[in-house]
Amino acid sequence: MLFQRSSVWVLHALLSHWWKHPVQLSTLMVGLVAATALWSGVQALNQQARMSYDQAAQRFNSLNQAQLTGINQQPIAQQDYVQLRRLGWPVTPLVEGQLTTDLSPQYSFTLVGIEPMTLLNTESAQAPATGLPTNLSLNQFLTPPWEVWLSARTKEAVLQAFEGVDTGFPLNPLGERPNLRVSNALADYEMMTDIYLAQYWLEMDQQHSRLLLLQDTFAQPLPNELSSRLRVIIPQSDHDISRLTESFHLNLTALSLLAYLVGLLMVYSAMHLAMNQRRSLYRVITACGIDQRHLMACVLTELLLLSALIALPGLLLGYWIASWLLPDLSTSLAGLYGAQVDANLSLTSRWWFQGLMMAWAGTLLASLLPLLRLLNNKPNNRPDANIIHFSGSVGSRLMTLALISATAALAVAYTGQSLLSGFLLLGLIFTTAALLLPLLVDKVLALGQALFSSALGQWLWADARLQISHLAIALIALLLALSTSIGVGGMVEGFRHTFVGWLDQRLAAEVYVRADSQQQADELYAWLDQHEQVKAILPSARADRVLHQTPIELRGIQVHATYVDHWPLLSRMDDAWSQIEDQGAVMINEQLARQLALNLGDSIPLSTDTSFSVVAIYSDYGNPKGQVMMSIETLYQHWPHAEQGSFALRVDPDQLDSLKDQLNEHFSLGDNQVLDQLAVKDFSIRLFERTFAATRALNLLVLGVASIALLSSLLTLSSLRLTQMAPVWASGVSRQQLMFFELMRLLFIALITAMLAIPLGLLISYCLVTVINVRAFGWALPWQIFPQQWFNLTLSALISALLAAIIPLLKLRFSSPGKLLKGFRDDQ
Amino acid sequence: MLKATGISKSHHTPQGPLTLFTELNFTLNPAESVALMGESGSGKSTLLHILAGLEPADAGNILLHEHNLTSLNDRQRAHIRRDYFGVIFQQLNLIPSLSVYDNLVFQARLAQRLEHHWLDHLIAELGLQQLLSRYPSQLSGGQQQRVAIGRALAAKTPYILADEPTGSLDEINAEQVMSLLLALVKETGTSLFMVTHSQALAQRLDRSLTLRQGQLV
Numbered sequence A: 001m002l003f004q005r006s007s008v009w010v011l012h013a014l015l016s017h018w019w020k021h022p023v024q025l026s027t028l029m030v031g032l033v034a035a036t037a038l039w040s041g042v043q044a045l046n047q048q049a050r051m052s053y054d055q056a057a058q059r060f061n062s063l064n065q066a067q068l069t070g071i072n073q074q075p076i077a078q079q080d081y082v083q084l085r086r087l088g089w090p091v092t093p094l095v096e097g098q099l100t101t102d103l104s105p106q107y108s109f110t111l112v113g114i115e116p117m118t119l120l121n122t123e124s125a126q127a128p129a130t131g132l133p134t135n136l137s138l139n140q141f142l143t144p145p146w147e148v149w150l151s152a153r154t155k156e157a158v159l160q161a162f163e164g165v166d167t168g169f170p171l172n173p174l175g176e177r178p179n180l181r182v183s184n185a186l187a188d189y190e191m192m193t194d195i196y197l198a199q200y201w202l203e204m205d206q207q208h209s210r211l212l213l214l215q216d217t218f219a220q221p222l223p224n225e226l227s228s229r230l231r232v233i234i235p236q237s238d239h240d241i242s243r244l245t246e247s248f249h250l251n252l253t254a255l256s257l258l259a260y261l262v263g264l265l266m267v268y269s270a271m272h273l274a275m276n277q278r279r280s281l282y283r284v285i286t287a288c289g290i291d292q293r294h295l296m297a298c299v300l301t302e303l304l305l306l307s308a309l310i311a312l313p314g315l316l317l318g319y320w321i322a323s324w325l326l327p328d329l330s331t332s333l334a335g336l337y338g339a340q341v342d343a344n345l346s347l348t349s350r351w352w353f354q355g356l357m358m359a360w361a362g363t364l365l366a367s368l369l370p371l372l373r374l375l376n377n378k379p380n381n382r383p384d385a386n387i388i389h390f391s392g393s394v395g396s397r398l399m400t401l402a403l404i405s406a407t408a409a410l411a412v413a414y415t416g417q418s419l420l421s422g423f424l425l426l427g428l429i430f431t432t433a434a435l436l437l438p439l440l441v442d443k444v445l446a447l448g449q450a451l452f453s454s455a456l457g458q459w460l461w462a463d464a465r466l467q468i469s470h471l472a473i474a475l476i477a478l479l480l481a482l483s484t485s486i487g488v489g490g491m492v493e494g495f496r497h498t499f500v501g502w503l504d505q506r507l508a509a510e511v512y513v514r515a516d517s518q519q520q521a522d523e524l525y526a527w528l529d530q531h532e533q534v535k536a537i538l539p540s541a542r543a544d545r546v547l548h549q550t551p552i553e554l555r556g557i558q559v560h561a562t563y564v565d566h567w568p569l570l571s572r573m574d575d576a577w578s579q580i581e582d583q584g585a586v587m588i589n590e591q592l593a594r595q596l597a598l599n600l601g602d603s604i605p606l607s608t609d610t611s612f613s614v615v616a617i618y619s620d621y622g623n624p625k626g627q628v629m630m631s632i633e634t635l636y637q638h639w640p641h642a643e644q645g646s647f648a649l650r651v652d653p654d655q656l657d658s659l660k661d662q663l664n665e666h667f668s669l670g671d672n673q674v675l676d677q678l679a680v681k682d683f684s685i686r687l688f689e690r691t692f693a694a695t696r697a698l699n700l701l702v703l704g705v706a707s708i709a710l711l712s713s714l715l716t717l718s719s720l721r722l723t724q725m726a727p728v729w730a731s732g733v734s735r736q737q738l739m740f741f742e743l744m745r746l747l748f749i750a751l752i753t754a755m756l757a758i759p760l761g762l763l764i765s766y767c768l769v770t771v772i773n774v775r776a777f778g779w780a781l782p783w784q785i786f787p788q789q790w791f792n793l794t795l796s797a798l799i800s801a802l803l804a805a806i807i808p809l810l811k812l813r814f815s816s817p818g819k820l821l822k823g824f825r826d827d828q
Numbered sequence B: 001m002l003k004a005t006g007i008s009k010s011h012h013t014p015q016g017p018l019t020l021f022t023e024l025n026f027t028l029n030p031a032e033s034v035a036l037m038g039e040s041g042s043g044k045s046t047l048l049h050i051l052a053g054l055e056p057a058d059a060g061n062i063l064l065h066e067h068n069l070t071s072l073n074d075r076q077r078a079h080i081r082r083d084y085f086g087v088i089f090q091q092l093n094l095i096p097s098l099s100v101y102d103n104l105v106f107q108a109r110l111a112q113r114l115e116h117h118w119l120d121h122l123i124a125e126l127g128l129q130q131l132l133s134r135y136p137s138q139l140s141g142g143q144q145q146r147v148a149i150g151r152a153l154a155a156k157t158p159y160i161l162a163d164e165p166t167g168s169l170d171e172i173n174a175e176q177v178m179s180l181l182l183a184l185v186k187e188t189g190t191s192l193f194m195v196t197h198s199q200a201l202a203q204r205l206d207r208s209l210t211l212r213q214g215q216l217v
């Protein structure tokens, strides 16, 4: 019923407005494209990353899986597995190997054989992600001809490599072909089948590659006869910096939300202006026989149509941004997870749909106020010049709203505990600042007006105040972009400083060597002890405990100058190290201290018979787990079965390489058994840089969008400005002079905005560092300030104002006197 | 026949209610032209808006043929307006973003009553042949009002309601535009209700009324 033939002509009239106002249309387009592109681009990245995480977690070799392996990479014998099961160990066997085709091109598939009965029949909540499809029928999986599960893409590759399943695919022991089944839970080039079939194909009869330990917390010593052949591996929380990726995604999402908002500000400014300029158009349409509701429906249709059209290039741009940032992301992921992220974005239809919805929601949100005003349109209303004086009632209304918002922010700051309330706090701070900005700028300009009494001076300041109502939205966008840059920039820079310093402290020893077994450890110790280049050999040990249902790690170290001089302590008792050495005291990491609300001098209930006094707290960035450090003697005294850890070696840096060569000569050590401090640091810092590369890129994009917002406002304003300046010009001020004033005024306003952005940015970085980070990751960063950044950003604000002013100024310079005089002739 | 009976209207202003007229009666017969005069602020425009269904009256009935406008909702009144009334304001009559041609045919298109013969004739009479592809901002005030008249007449509505259509024009232009309007109204047998300040103009119409202290005299 709503759609009538006449709607077409109304839409025609409505849409024609945009073609006649290209600046408004481009403001709308840039705003909406930026909002959609930055938002959906980041969503694409997050989606892609999450898919990779899922795949990584679904693979059995996830780093976080507790497991048993054979010493020296030997397979595990069936009877050892059976013995462990009899002893009650919650283990399940895996058989893994490469299934290579002898065709060319040679394909190689990772074959994984599982034993679903033990893998699935576990009541433990910590059962590993198996990648098992939910529709798996045990009966078919376990009985001839068996099943091989693979991803859809792998199936294609299989069909190609084996020239069809019927011809080339390997046969089962009964001479039949197994059934191929597709599961999206599997990684590409991975095949999963029953352990029996995998053993047959990989020629590993009665042997297993490893045993997964289904309960992380199952910490029993291995029986003696097995400990010479098997090794228990509990995930090393030390190297688990996966939490960093969470911070990465959080950062990106928050930034993209901000970009979205800045984009919407532009949409609002375009909509506001368009609705105002179209007041006479609405009157004519109404007079010609269209009712308010019909008109409203047409305007809504127009908005949805327009924003859908604009969202499309926005989504394409978002796709492009995502693929541009993806290499950084995948490097981060490869470093953090060892997970390969596909360099080709694969986007779901849901992503496109969500992007369109965000564009629509944004447009409607930004047009809400102008639309409501349209509802109030009376035939008598004339289009007004739309000048707001912030000293009047509008000002006090803004002030009231700002006060409400500030009060809410304070309330949230004091009562909120969750991460969400942290973001709410940030949002409220932004809102307060946005509401106050026009008032503050107006106040500063009013002050200027009071100080300059000459005629021209009066006009200059008064005129600048007049412009604020037109520029307010663009200035708010600029303020948000600048203060976010300061906030995020400060946090990243602070993080970098802290992180690098922390790495230096944590990795004070030059080399870390990890032994495979007690025997190898003894041999290593004896060997290292004889070498003069090795100035100190610091053994360590570790054990896992569960405290208040959460797993924590206990570490034993030998107290030595290496630690005493370097360990990154946040707070300590004076004699902390000697207490640790002599009195069985402990130090804990910041996460644990926050989690259990422990302070220096408190005791931590690690065992029932002894209390351990906390004498120091150290920072432990990127570690999701709580950690307790004590002397190695204390550890072995209370937990005799603690596992031998790595040796930290102090070596003259010049002799590092020769030592490593000799070590490799004497012991067949794996790649990850010898860690060189410089390599680890280098790797960590590079990882860090790339992790925040996307943050920085987004930050810059937001700033760019804000500059464009300023440009479009100035362009829109420029024709209006001509008529406003005409009287001054007529009274004898040259056009050159007017141009100069115009530029100075704009630079001054931009400067005020930048000056206000600095304290706001500091407040935001303070919130990020002390509120958001703590709630998200459990550790706080020291709050640092970087005045150099402020200077750079103020400069960039001025430059973007300058760039934005060029076109309007040129318009003024080359406008004919006729144009200036036009203002006097007609009053429209 | 357009017949208004017992119309009352007051506006809410910050200084309290402002009563414009009470119990006002008025009839506009087919093919009749009526001038409405009165001081500025006496409520002439408001009366015209009420007759056109652009604004609701506080009390009273407006009968148009078999319809009672006051009992209709906004949507129904809009449909009546589309089919029966051509409204011309003092200025800003045109859609700035549409060409002169699109403006001319706008209401006729809405009412689905576009007759090309009649339109061509109208364009010739109003002297708009050369201006069809221009935009309103490229026209003089007199030209704009001629387009507004063209739009009202193109839809062939039986009534034209004009609110000081020449109020913003100079004397010579005003005379030209007015002559065109009167000639075309005569030619088509359209009823005309026109608010004007000019005594001379009012005398050229069939009947002349004055709105004074809320009453038509």
Ligand SMILES: Nc1ncnc2c1ncn2[C@@H]1O[C@H](COP(=O)(O)OP(=O)(O)O)[C@@H](O)[C@H]1O
Pocket (backbone or CB within 6 Å): A378, A380, B011, B012, B013, B018, B020, B038, B039, B040, B041, B042, B043, B044, B045, B046, B047
């Ligand atoms: N929407 C409104 N709200 C309040 N007062 C109004 C409104 N519209 C008109 N008025 C007032 O009503 C009076 C009559 O207005 P109008 O009908 O435009 O007079 P005229 O056309 O005779 O000059 C004026 O004083 C005007 O200020």
Ligand SMILES: [Mg+2]
Pocket (backbone or CB within 6 Å): B044, B045, B046, B163
């Ligand atoms: Mg009037």
